[in-house]
Amino acid sequence: MPATPRPHRRRRTTRLLAAAAGLTTAGALAAALPASASADDHRGGHRPSRYQDVQLLSFNDLHGNLEPPAGSSGRVTELQPDGTTKTIDAGGVEYLATHLREAREGHPYSITAAGGDMVGASPLISGLFHDEPTIEALNKLGLDVTSVGNHEFDEGAKELGRLQNGGCHPTDGCYTDEEFEGADFPYLAANVLDERTGRPVLKPYWVWQKKDVKVGFIGVTLEDTPGVVSAEGVKGLTFEDEVETINKYAKVLQRQGVKSIVALVHEGGAPASQSYNYDCDAPGAGDGISGPIVGIAENVTPQVDALVTGHTHAAYVCTVDDPAGNPRMVTSASSFGRLYTDTTLTYDRFTGDIARTSVASANHVVTRTVAKAPDMTELIGRWNTLAAPVGNRPVGYISADVPSTGTESPMGDLIADAQLAYGKELDPETDLALMNPGGVRAGLTYAAKGGEGDGVVTYAEGFTVQPFSNTVNLQDFTGSDLVKVLQEQVSGANAASPRILQPSSGLTYTLDLTKTGADRIVVDSIRLNGAAIDPAATYRVATNSFLAGGGDGFTTLGTGTNDLVGTDDLAALAQYLTANSSPASPIAPPAANRITIVR
Template identity: 65%
Template sequence: MPSTPQRRRIARRLTAAAAVLAAAVGVTATALPAGASSDPARHPGRTVDVQLLSFNDFHGNLQPPQGSSGTVEEIQPDGSKKTVEAGGVEYLAQSLRTARKGHPYSVTAAAGDMVGASPLLSGLFHDEPTIEAMNKLGLDVTSVGNHEFDEGRKELTRLQNGGCHPKDGCYEDGRKFRGADFPYLTANVTDDRTGKPLLKPYSVWQRNGVKIGFIGVTLEGTPDIVNAEGIKGLKFHDEVETINKYARELDKQGVKSIVALIHEGGLPASTSYNYNCDSPGPGWGSPRSSGAETGGGISGPITEIAKNVTSRVDALVTGHTHQAYACTIPDPSGTPRTVTSAASYGKLYTDTTLTYDRRTKDIVRTSVHAPRGVNHVVNRTQPKAADMTSLIAHWNKLAAPVANRPVGRISADIAGRGANAPESPLGDVIADAQLETTKPDGKGGAQLALMNPGGIRSDLAFKASGEEGDGVVTYGEAFTVQPFTNMMNVVDLTGAQLITGLQQQVSGPNAASPKILQVSEGLTYTLDMTKTGADRVVKDSIRLNGAAIDPAKTYRVAMNEFLAGGGDGFPVFKDGGNKYVGPSDLDAFTGYLAAHSSADSPLNPPKADRITVVK
């Protein structure tokens, strides 16, 4: 209906009344800089504060993640550290809605991996439940991540545009999946044939004359960490070059305020979410809060990206490493610029204030007024968002016949994703399961098994969030640990190739951030972290069932198809010969749990003593 002077007057009165009501119930708006209006919709001043709420790597975790996957570490005022349970979309939605109160200019963005490697509640339905949840909680825009390509380009396009799954169809009669209300941005992912981005390269958020452009990219190395079938016909380009290209394009269109959503990240010097990674000194700023650890900054790929992305970009929202940080890193001109990441699984969200100048149409970025991001815990002590509770209940009802089937028993928590050591107890269980499944003659004849750590997505919690009872492992919980359902492969590798594979854990693409393979029973070796690169693997220590690995001998090695294809920076495994294809890794895992546990004799956590670490 067209606007009229009378309608606008009514709207202004309603806005004013809402402001009075908010004040009465104790809702306080963020203070605005000099020249700005407390009600910018009515009296726009020179500047206005735009609230940027962001998160990353949600991975379909609609329900609170179990075990250590669902906790964050918090530094207390006295310097001690506290573990806080966090996450779950009921609490994430509530946190974001609470944060938006009093902020007439608020935009919510994400940095990829909203789906993929998801627990069964979302994964069983090809992540349609997660897209519905993101629509409801008000996500405005996101970049893609590598996991958005787990099921291929056509499935990503379906998640964006809607429609029933091509094989499984619609999950309810008369109910068609409508797709994402928000744009997925793929600026650096192009079609081989056309050379054009797979989906939109950027999006412009607008409100009352305020315009902010968002450019979305995933890591250039995506082909190295996803199955080749999922990215067939696509090219992944340099993050910095792509962002700079589209920043120029937005600038020419008059969009001067720009945020880059980058599915690539860094490694902070502390595991605490409220750690201050801004070291005192030139270009880094100063500590922001008393009682917090200071110094150290972050390392990893995002640091070089941040230093080289054009100054036209005002803030970087990042992800992929599942770490928490809120830093300032100087842009190419030396001006401070915020770089943030909100861990993973919806355990945190970042609140960044962008001061928008209406005259220049740009974000104010000076040493005094640089945008600052702060991470907040999505705690589970707050009320749940009722619409998310209903959404979870709806999909849980559909999933229940599959999800609630018991597959085993455990005597205590078995740490996997959250384990601090290179070797995890759950990693040992999974490797043993893969070896046992593929060891018999005629089923691969495997002598050892290797498991990539990134494929272990959660712990097994003794007391899980469901109602099945303590110690019972359901199919849904097992699926959460192993959601990819990769097929098991057994290949011939020489001893020399096996040694090279172990060295590739800590060299080449994995030198800066090692990916330590989980190994089956009987394989032992020493990892000397005081050394560098491939030398960290002590070759003379590598033994199978007590015997030294013979470089000239051939061994039958079991691993999932992703690892056998050279994924995660292990190109030597692609050279394996005499391939045998077995059951899925999930079937191997659930079969092992069933065979090795019962109500009277639950599975105990293994000692995780196969890899000796020298620090």
């Protein structure tokens, strides 16, 4: 487990505390509030006003996207006054830095916080260097605090501790002449415990203070992190209930005198609209947000004044009633640095609490029309220079875009085909491959980065698609087990939110969405190379190591026999593209017609 973090280096004058506390009240203070709370100003002997606006800037799920993300991953949808929508290109830390710095102007009381998954599943420029470039960028952005997300555990708690505390990578060493210094901001992991000691592996909470204004932060990740991270990544850890943990540390903060509290929760929901500026609290909007975060927000103690959330990569600014029946702000800023949230928390110096009824919040687009931050341009150029010899190497050629969207996606099928081909090299008896949709992080784009069409697939582009360094594993299953695996896509842990595995060529079946639960898999329709599945026969199945460990709720995949572990999944994809494409004969996107969907 990581050692206790060393004191954080700070470049700003804000005084930081390692602990403090609070009881938060909803507050019937609206009538007493001025139209705009004035800034604290001790000059000239004036007493500070009772109310102080504190700016909270937040974002989530950056995933190491330092450069502007491509395709749909780099766009947001904006609702227009006439009810139509338009898309806006967004994201890139050069632009995020400019937007955040401009947003802070005129706000002497400003905090920047994040909702987890700052690293992990990152593009090559960050992932190749174990996300040190992203931590460096976040330091420059002025991030004050973040919760951990599930992807912070992709490489285990020890590596997360290194990102917090610094030091060279234990196997790759130092990438530059200077030793990696770690994060200037604290990662909070209140509900992530060392199973041996029962104590959080990192700080559970942190307090920001400027003069007499104090705001406490509690950070948690989703309790189901072991279900979405490889078994090796969460080895030796336990993940506690989000609500119970937040409520526990809210009491701790209260006892220490901190009454203004924000929870950073790496769990999220689904908004009723895909437009980032949809008003989910408008009359007639119905359930503006649904999903796990609603239950959390409804049960977290009223002592907490606002929830900054993430994980679902959605955009929303909603109020959800707390257990006392008072509305409380719940926000999420999409993902990949495309949005940031600007929330005003009005602090009452008499009570030390937030005047809850005055909290205002909005999401803003990280447009690419502003000037680039020069320090971020320098950072990106420096790390790209180091990555170029690896990243620019061509590994294959495509005839058109290979998208990653849809219940069954062309990119998912292409990966499954690559793993089947690799599996057959390891063992000619391999019958099929299955790929988890969450592991397909992007599609392949025909146009080169500069915009011209070329169809070249570089190693860097492949890394963006499959950044997890999972291995390709072979296991034996009975035909009966294989049917259970397909049924687990739409039942059990995946009943409410189906996870449809991407099948390799030769595996076909019907998914009937008019039915419920396991019945949505039409068993009589399952065919492998045209033949019905024999329940008693043995089938050799290729998956990645995450699925082979039972990840994403596929418990049956964790019970296979005759295991054989191969190379990493990106190498298998690159090998397949190299063997099956050339400039004169590029590979075409799979038709994504292996699953027949009935709606």
